[in-house]
Amino acid sequence: MIFKDIPEIKYEGKDSTNPLAFKFYDKDRYVLGKKMSEHLPFAMAWWHNLGASGSDMFGRDTIDKSFSASEKGTMEHALAKVDAGFEFMQKLGIKYFCFHDVDLVPESDDINETNKRLDDISDYILVKMKETGIKCLWGTANMFSNPRFMNGAGSTNDVNVYCFAAAQIKKALDITVKLGGKGYVFWGGREGYETLLNTDVKFEQENIAKLMKMAVKYGRKIGFKGDFYIEPKPKEPMKHQYDYDAATSISFLRQYGLDKDFKLNIEANHATLAGHTFEHELRIASINNMLGSIDANEGDPNLGWDVDRFPADVYSATYAMLEVINNGGLTGGFNFDAKNRRPSNTYSDMFEAFILGMDTFALGLLNAEKIIKDGRINKFIKEKYSSFESSLGQKIRNEETSLEELASKASELKGMGTPSSGKQEYLEEIINQILFS
Numbered sequence: 001m002i003f004k005d006i007p008e009i010k011y012e013g014k015d016s017t018n019p020l021a022f023k024f025y026d027k028d029r030y031v032l033g034k035k036m037s038e039h040l041p042f043a044m045a046w047w048h049n050l051g052a053s054g055s056d057m058f059g060r061d062t063i064d065k066s067f068s069a070s071e072k073g074t075m076e077h078a079l080a081k082v083d084a085g086f087e088f089m090q091k092l093g094i095k096y097f098c099f100h101d102v103d104l105v106p107e108s109d110d111i112n113e114t115n116k117r118l119d120d121i122s123d124y125i126l127v128k129m130k131e132t133g134i135k136c137l138w139g140t141a142n143m144f145s146n147p148r149f150m151n152g153a154g155s156t157n158d159v160n161v162y163c164f165a166a167a168q169i170k171k172a173l174d175i176t177v178k179l180g181g182k183g184y185v186f187w188g189g190r191e192g193y194e195t196l197l198n199t200d201v202k203f204e205q206e207n208i209a210k211l212m213k214m215a216v217k218y219g220r221k222i223g224f225k226g227d228f229y230i231e232p233k234p235k236e237p238m239k240h241q242y243d244y245d246a247a248t249s250i251s252f253l254r255q256y257g258l259d260k261d262f263k264l265n266i267e268a269n270h271a272t273l274a275g276h277t278f279e280h281e282l283r284i285a286s287i288n289n290m291l292g293s294i295d296a297n298e299g300d301p302n303l304g305w306d307v308d309r310f311p312a313d314v315y316s317a318t319y320a321m322l323e324v325i326n327n328g329g330l331t332g333g334f335n336f337d338a339k340n341r342r343p344s345n346t347y348s349d350m351f352e353a354f355i356l357g358m359d360t361f362a363l364g365l366l367n368a369e370k371i372i373k374d375g376r377i378n379k380f381i382k383e384k385y386s387s388f389e390s391s392l393g394q395k396i397r398n399e400e401t402s403l404e405e406l407a408s409k410a411s412e413l414k415g416m417g418t419p420s421s422g423k424q425e426y427l428e429e430i431i432n433q434i435l436f437s
């Protein structure tokens, strides 16, 4: 046991003062006809929780995540991470995990050796999965850390680098399928550019699409039935990233005929970096039938980069859960792509971070239920557009009219004032009333 001093985390209710207990996440509680745990399939991100150790651009690790292995970056350490990860997930009741290939094993200079290590570790992970019932939400290939990807992976200028990207995707798909993963993610960390002075954007985007097409073909061939995902992000590490936001990614997928196999994995902090709210990105994905999965985290309004904080903003979680419920749930889940702050450097902090994230989304779910049951917001939106229920409105909706006919209506009216009020402040007051009464 790694987390010897940490008990199994239980629901104790909103008045509990126990830091190691859920105050709101009550897994078996029914909300809108489903258990909380069914609404909220949470996942652990291997890289942050078992990897990130508090180091930043200015300082070394603050927490020891060797998990009792004698040396980090060894297969002994990789196996220790598996043990720690499964103990951690079991104690929290987390049912899923997500991984990059190189989160699981140390990368060798020889890809054949890396692949052999991946085979070995996934054998061990499978044993732990069978023992615990914990499942794989999604896998991905890290095509951004290795120096060979400095000019991109699918967008690289070097055909040999492109082969390595293909090889990593192929292997990550093999492992995802072996572990029964529900999804496979493309996050294009290096798929973008710094200056047009050295970049052929069209060439790069076409090559990314070709790589994705090969991934779909191979994945389906080896029996992958789940969704492929693009995870949009506007910048960081690149200045311009091609998968800027949901709308841009959807248009890319449609342009290259990938929209049948792909959905989106929407990350909250990426949404805010793109100048959007989290719920905006969820809505755009959802109305295009492409809301697949969520990377649940939070940005910092005062910082312009990806901070991957654990979700604490209950308003944001509430609006997000409204989108998820209206979407009919997710085919994926809620992956905590989040890490402790550098000074939160104990094992207890690791658990407290997940408790915060899970309770925040539980509150979001409970609030969303109240807003839906209250009905005033939905009623307001319906009424706002009610003038389109007129026969002329219906003709517009059914594409049975013309600019000429509409212009003659305007000419009849001669002039008009403003349409009905948007009443934002009244609606925000309703939200506060529902949340705090």
Ligand code: XUL
Pocket (backbone or CB within 6 Å): 100, 140, 185, 187, 231, 233, 267, 295, 306, 337
């Ligand atoms: C980076 C990020 C990634 C993806 C997977 O910002 O979110 O960890 O989730 O590659």
Ligand code: CO
Pocket (backbone or CB within 6 Å): 187, 231, 267, 295, 337
């Ligand atoms: Co992410």
